[in-house]
Amino acid sequence: MLFKSLEFKNVVGQKVKIIEIPLVEEDNLNYFIISKKLEGFIKTVYLSTDKKRMYSFKDYLKRGLKWPVYQRLFEETELKNNA
Incomplete structure (x- = not known):
């Protein structure tokens, strides 16, 4: 699975980073869950x-789902012949 990160400044002006955001396509069934949870977390x-x-989004999901x-x-999908 691919992950992305997001960096921005919070309300106080401090730079914060959210890591381990799973990258899924829009037609994936889990897209809605991830997008709504990410919106609330941000x-x-x-x-x-x-x-x-x-902050780790993956840890946040582990506690909240x-x-x-x-x-x-x-x-994890196991790759055939370590490809």
């Missing part, structure tokens, strides 16, 4: 006055 981080500068849903989102 709002939380933007309004936060924490001194923390780096039911385990079977989380496993479905991040299931």
Whole structure:
């Protein structure tokens, strides 16, 4: 699975970074879940006055989703012959 990161300044002006955002296509069934959870997480981080500068979206999803849903989102597809 491919991941992306997002960097911006929060309400206080501190530069923060969100890492481990899964990259999925729009026609994927999990796209809606990821986009809504990411939107809420960005709002939380933007309004936060924490001194923390780096946040993991994957850890946020691990705490906020039911385990079977989380496993479905991040299931690793095994490559044939290590290709």
